[in-house]
Amino acid sequence: MTATPDSRPPRWGIRFTGDAVRHSTLPLCTAAVPGILRVPLQQHIGHRTVPLVAAGERVLKGQPLGAVRDQTLGARVHAPSSGVVRGLENLTAPGRPATPAVVIETDGADEVWPGYPAHAKPLRLATSALRQAVIEAGIVGLGGAAFPAGLKLNKGGGVDTLILNGAECEPCINCDAALLQADPQRVLLGAQIMLRILEADVCLVAVKQGMDAAAAALAGAIEQVGDDRLRLVTVPPVYPVGGEAQLINVLTGREIPAGGLPWDSGAVCQNVATAAAVARFLTSGEPLISRIVTVTGAGVARPTNFDARIGTPVAALIAAAGGYVGRECRLIMGGAMMGVPLANDSQPVTKATNCFYVAAPTETTPRSPERPCIRCGDCATVCPVNLMPQLLLQSGRKNDFEQLEHLGLQSCIECGACDYVCPSRIPLTQQFAANKQALWERARERRQAEQAERRFSAREARLAAAAAERTAALNSQTEAPEAALAELLKRVENGNDRTTKDPDTADKG
Amino acid sequence: MLGGLALLIGLAVWLADTRLPQQSESPAERVNQLLPQSQCGQCGYPGCRPYAEAIIAGDADIDQCAPGGDRTVTALANLLGRAAVGVNPVYGSPGPAQVAVINDSACIGCTLCIAACPVDAIVGAAQHAHTVLRDECTGCELCIPPCPVDCIALRLRLPQRVAA
Numbered sequence: 001m002t003a004t005p006d007s008r009p010p011r012w013g014i015r016f017t018g019d020a021v022r023h024s025t026l027p028l029c030t031a032a033v034p035g036i037l038r039v040p041l042q043q044h045i046g047h048r049t050v051p052l053v054a055a056g057e058r059v060l061k062g063q064p065l066g067a068v069r070d071q072t073l074g075a076r077v078h079a080p081s082s083g084v085v086r087g088l089e090n091l092t093a094p095g096r097p098a099t100p101a102v103v104i105e106t107d108g109a110d111e112v113w114p115g116y117p118a119h120a121k122p123l124r125l126a127t128s129a130l131r132q133a134v135i136e137a138g139i140v141g142l143g144g145a146a147f148p149a150g151l152k153l154n155k156g157g158g159v160d161t162l163i164l165n166g167a168e169c170e171p172c173i174n175c176d177a178a179l180l181q182a183d184p185q186r187v188l189l190g191a192q193i194m195l196r197i198l199e200a201d202v203c204l205v206a207v208k209q210g211m212d213a214a215a216a217a218l219a220g221a222i223e224q225v226g227d228d229r230l231r232l233v234t235v236p237p238v239y240p241v242g243g244e245a246q247l248i249n250v251l252t253g254r255e256i257p258a259g260g261l262p263w264d265s266g267a268v269c270q271n272v273a274t275a276a277a278v279a280r281f282l283t284s285g286e287p288l289i290s291r292i293v294t295v296t297g298a299g300v301a302r303p304t305n306f307d308a309r310i311g312t313p314v315a316a317l318i319a320a321a322g323g324y325v326g327r328e329c330r331l332i333m334g335g336a337m338m339g340v341p342l343a344n345d346s347q348p349v350t351k352a353t354n355c356f357y358v359a360a361p362t363e364t365t366p367r368s369p370e371r372p373c374i375r376c377g378d379c380a381t382v383c384p385v386n387l388m389p390q391l392l393l394q395s396g397r398k399n400d401f402e403q404l405e406h407l408g409l410q411s412c413i414e415c416g417a418c419d420y421v422c423p424s425r426i427p428l429t430q431q432f433a434a435n436k437q438a439l440w441e442r443a444r445e446r447r448q449a450e451q452a453e454r455r456f457s458a459r460e461a462r463l464a465a466a467a468a469e470r471t472a473a474l475n476s477q478t479e480a481p482e483a484a485l486a487e488l489l490k491r492v493e494n495g496n497d498r499t500t501k502d503p504d505t506a507d508k509g
Numbered sequence: 510m511l512g513g514l515a516l517l518i519g520l521a522v523w524l525a526d527t528r529l530p531q532q533s534e535s536p537a538e539r540v541n542q543l544l545p546q547s548q549c550g551q552c553g554y555p556g557c558r559p560y561a562e563a564i565i566a567g568d569a570d571i572d573q574c575a576p577g578g579d580r581t582v583t584a585l586a587n588l589l590g591r592a593a594v595g596v597n598p599v600y601g602s603p604g605p606a607q608v609a610v611i612n613d614s615a616c617i618g619c620t621l622c623i624a625a626c627p628v629d630a631i632v633g634a635a636q637h638a639h640t641v642l643r644d645e646c647t648g649c650e651l652c653i654p655p656c657p658v659d660c661i662a663l664r665l666r667l668p669q670r671v672a673a
Contacts (some may be wrong), residue, residue: 449546452647455628456548456556 010250012384013238014417016171025213026296028178028305031320033081033106037311040091040101041066043350044140045147046073051102053079055087060113062287064138065102075148075351076138079104080289080309082111093347094333094340101348104311112286122282123192130197130282137281138351139288143169143176143242143271144334146352149278152270153197155263162194162203163251166214166272167235169242169415170335173355175292176272178305180207180214183276184221188230190275193282195229198268204233204251205272208241239337240415244269246384258411293349295321299329299358308349314356315345330364332357337416371424379418379428385411389418389428396435401442404435412436537565543584545577548627549649551601556627564589575601576648606666607648613638615660622652622661 042048049066053059059079068074083106091101116136119125125133135150143165164187166176180187191203205222207215215232222230235241235250245256247269254265262269277288289310296303301322308317314331318324332339333347335355379389387408395403409432418428477484534542541561552573554560563569564585571585572594579595586593596603611622611631616638623631623639630646633639641652641661653661 445545448647449544451645452546452548452628453541453557455630455645456546457558459627459629460556 009236010238010241010246010384012382012386012417013241013246014382014420015238025174025177025181025211026294026303026305028182028292028307029320031306031308031312031317033108033110033309034312034316035106036086036313037080037083037104037106037309038089038091038101038313038348039065039077039080039104039311040093040099040348040350041077041088042074042099043077043146043310043352044075045145046075048099049074049077051088051100053085053102055085057085059083059085059104060111062116062285062289063113064115064287073148073151075140075150076136076287077102078138078287078289079113080311081106082109083107091348094342101311114285116281116285116287118285119282122189122279123196125282127197127199130193133282134197134278137277137287139274139277139281140351141271142273142277142291142351142354143244144352144354145244146350149270149274152263152268153194155198155268157199159198159200159263159266159268160202161252161267162191162198162200163247163267163269164191164203164205164272164275165242165244165247165269166211166218167206167208167242167247168211169240170337170339170355171239172296172357173294173335174211175294175305175354177207177211177214178294179273179276179292180211181217184218185225186276186279187218187272188221188225188227188275189283190272190277190279191230192225192227193278194268194270194275200268201229203230205230206233206235206247206251209234209237239417240384240413243384243413243415245413258408288351291349291351291353293317293353294355295358296355297329297332297358298360298363299325299331301325310351311348313345314342314347314349317349317356318345318358324358325360328361330359332359337420338414367427368425370426373424373426376423378421378423382417382421384415384417385413387412389432392432392435393426393428396431399438401435401439404439409435409439537562539588540564540585543577543581543588544574545581545647547576547647547649549576549647549651550627551575551649553600570597572597573600575603578603607650607663608643608646608666609641609648609650609652610662610664611639611641612660612662613640615658617658619657621655621657625652625655627651 041051047068049068051066052064059065060082061079063079064076065079066077081104083104086103086105088100089103090098092098131150131153134153139149140146141149166180168174168176191205195203205218207218215234218232222232233251235247240246241250244262248262248265248267249255252265252267254267256262256265273291280286290307291310293306293308295306295317300318304321306317306320331342331345333342333353333356334340336357339355339357373390373393375390377390383389392404392407392409395407412432414429414433416429422428541558544557544561546557548556550556552560552569554563554569560569560573564571571589571591572582574581575596582596583593618633618636618638620633620635623633627649628645628647630642631639631652632642648663648666650663
């Protein structure tokens with residue numbers, strides 16, 4: 001079914017004009033496997049993986065490099081190509097703690113690890129086997145948040161709608177459009193697998209208005225598959241409609257409660273690339289070792305979408321895209337709205353990287369000085385989570401954390417829409433990010449204090465009990481020395497002299 | 510008419526008094542909840558709860574908690590309706606969060622630090638090297654004086670983040 005039940009345009013958000021929307025889908029190329037791959041052991045939300053390989057060891061393409069202990073929050077990491085492990089290296093990325101990365105010197109053979117089976121008909125597998133496969137393959141949400149995908153499919157009932165997000169949150173990023181154009185079949189197979197795991201009734205594949213080529217490819221593929229649970233929907237080109245909660249809201253009208261999880265609304269949202277990765281693993285046995293990355297911006301010669309192996313350095317991709325234009329370029333990891341600037345181009349592609357934006361000097365204007373808030377309320381109008389940034393700004397500057405919590409700061413998705421519209425050029429998101437971190441830190445301190453208090457009172461109780469026991473024992477001894485003596489004599493008389501050797505036991509007896 | 514109004518208001522007050530949730534925690538408990546629970550004894554009391562009780566009893570000032578820092582003093586001042594002050598330097602100076610680390614090659618396994626730890630954050634057996642449970646340690650420094658070989662040091666507790 002290819003009808004498009006167009007959703008009502010949301011009242012929030014930004015409608016970009018000009019260059020940002022004119023960018024059509026860039027060509028898709030497969031990036032060459034570089035000589036050195038640096039694969040971080042943590043590329044996901046959750047716990048760091050434990051390395052499974054040692055320096056000097058030869059690894060094959062798809063072999064596990066790191067795994068999380070038990071079934072905790074996390075995802076396996078696999079070797080993107082065959083080669084020799086050089087060792088571990090500490091990798092620092094902006095805004096994150098340093099994580100160790102496995103450095104692999106590739107041998108060019110790209111020899112495949114035979115450990116994962118390929119299934120000709122993955123839809124015939126049992127649900128539990130499918131769910132296990134998603135966890136094994138180290139698949140995380142490829143939209144950018146990198147939440148382990150297996151856990152998100154683990155709801156166990158209560159989900160009626162699967163949403164595949166192909167709407168691209170940010171302008172200029174079009175890795176999802178490129179995938180939908182190149183391989184819509186794989187995405188749809190992934191959708192069918194996820195529908196089976198979730199036992200959901202319908203799958204909405206969302207694309208943004210203006211993604212015509214991708215929509216056409218997808219519509220054709222849906223026709224071919226002939227599964228009437230799959231539906232193509234278009235959403236208005238409003239930033240940030242590609243955010244998970246925003247997309248669910250626009251498509252289903254449901255709100256995710258503050259502090260709640262998206263699946264509380266009965267809908268699960270996955271990126272189209274995540275679905276494709278699931279399908280790829282089940283049909284070929286290849287875990288998540290590559291992804292599509294958009295390399296764009298006026299600072300790069302030929303903007304391109306690359307199908308790149310995880311661990312490929314940015315520099316290699318930019319070289320493949322024709323190199324930098326001019327010298328004063330600014331490199332941003334992620335999109336133009338939410339991306340973080342990189343200090344150099346040695347950063348590797350991770351499962352979470354959807355875009356590298358190379359801004360030319362003409363694209364970055366020096367930030368004009370901040371002026372006082374004039375309370376115009378524009379920020380509250382565009383906020384996709386209905387916060388009031390102007391009030392958050394005041395409370396944040398006063399470090400009034402109770403008020404920040406009351407105003408719902410923790411729901412801020414840091415989309416930057418308020419910054420974009422602010423006529424006074426106040427860096428709101430920057431302050432909110434810092435405030436959120438501080439709130440989080442306070443909550444952690446509170447938890448730690450409660451834990452320490454529990455342990456302290458448990459210890460007090462234990463010591464008091466031990467002291468009471470000792471006093472009781474002492475009292476019983478001093479009160480009835482005759483009785484103890486009589487018992488001791490009786491034992492000696494009975495010829496059981498073993499107990500007399502142990503004065504402790506004798507005393508207590 | 511006026512009497513009727515008074516009766517009505519009286520009834521409403523009585524209802525509110527009986528139906529609305531009462532403040533169930535004792536004042537000392539509410540003070541205790543604002544303290545950092547490091548149980549370090551730097552305030553001169555053997556733990557956070559005794560200090561909280563002393564504050565309520567009027568025996569202690571609110572500015573004696575060094576690990577809590579000025580933020581804790583301000584929170585206490587807000588709760589108790591007193592003037593906000595800084596931490597009294599007599600009781601130590603506030604600093605970043607710390608965690609104890611045992612140099613296990615120097616540790617002789619005497620168990621003295623285990624007995625000193627107020628939150629049972631040190632594990633080990635006699636004649637075997639001890640170790641600190643990082644997540645449980647409050648950085649109270651109470652394990653340092655008893656150590657006969659000076660093998661315990663305090664390190665900065667680096668911020669941890671679960672998110673990638």
